Amino acid sequence: MNETPHLLVVDDNREIRDLLARFMAKHEFRVSTAEDGKAMWRVLETSRIDLVILDLMLPGEDGLVLCRELRARSNIPIVMLTAMGEETDRIVGLEMGADDYVPKPFNPRELLARVKAVLRRAQSLPEQGKAPEQTAVRFAGWTFDLARREIVSADGVAVPLSTGEFDLLATFVAHPRHVLSRDQLLDLTRGREAAAFDRSIDTQVSRLRRKIEKDAKDPQIIKTVWGGGYVFTPEVSGE
Structure with missing residues (x-):
């Protein structure tokens, strides 16, 4: 190959x-x-x-x-x-x-x-998001399939994720209920290559919210912490 x-x-x-x-x-x-x-x-x-x-x-x-x-x-x-x-x-x-x-x-x-x-x-980020032996995790009615790089709703509808969305969600599920600043999210998702790309974090969060929140304008899964960053609120369990 x-x-x-x-x-x-x-x-x-x-x-x-x-x-x-x-x-x-x-x-x-x-x-x-x-x-x-x-x-x-x-x-x-x-x-x-x-x-x-x-x-x-x-x-x-x-x-x-x-x-x-x-x-x-x-x-x-x-x-x-x-x-x-x-x-x-x-x-x-x-x-x-x-x-x-x-x-x-x-x-x-x-x-x-x-x-x-x-x-x-x-x-590299599938392994960074979760331990390699875990192929899927659950949160707030969603199943996050790391192998397929998609999320699946409670009624079985699969929603594909872009690389950026996948990276961000993998980071959130690996650090549930922890406030992560934009700089921390940049470092965890993009490493040292992030350079001057910090505005993309807000864009990626907005896109991800539209896919996983019942109401993206009133998010309950990914909450904004004013002056701090974001926090992923639900409990995360292994498949």
Whole structure:
């Protein structure tokens, strides 16, 4: 089995596609490219992709639409490329399920560092969230399936989680009823790669609340501690 990570670069700019393909190949990645959403789906149907680098501005279905559709179908990590200064688009991208973003114009080395960080999180955090022998835990009527990286409601409906949501929930269930500051959550979910990404914690919490809370506007599972951070309130039990 070839364990070299396989990246898919989706960008309508041929120069950027070629640049990233060459640069990532030099750093021991396999790289496929696609110029739009249709090409992206064709590659995903025929190849095992470990991470998608997805441009926000694409012809036809844009990156936000593709990000949402991809996240609904799978948990493949997504790093989004966004225009410099488009803060709203970056936040929406995270809301749609992107795991990280890099603004254009970008330094390829920064993108490389973020790709490596996202892949490390995706590969390592199941064990960090819970002991390896535990494949699922229960809380507040939900079953958190660590192997499938999803949560299952009391009536059996499975809800997929993005890498960021999975990382955050794994951290919460490993530290129930403990107030965790944003810095602590960053360190536990993203390690030293977090650098200036702290605003994503609030975004990830918001997304997770919409999936697990009865009323996301009045959260009872993940409560905000003003001036402190967040606390995961329910009792957590093993499967």
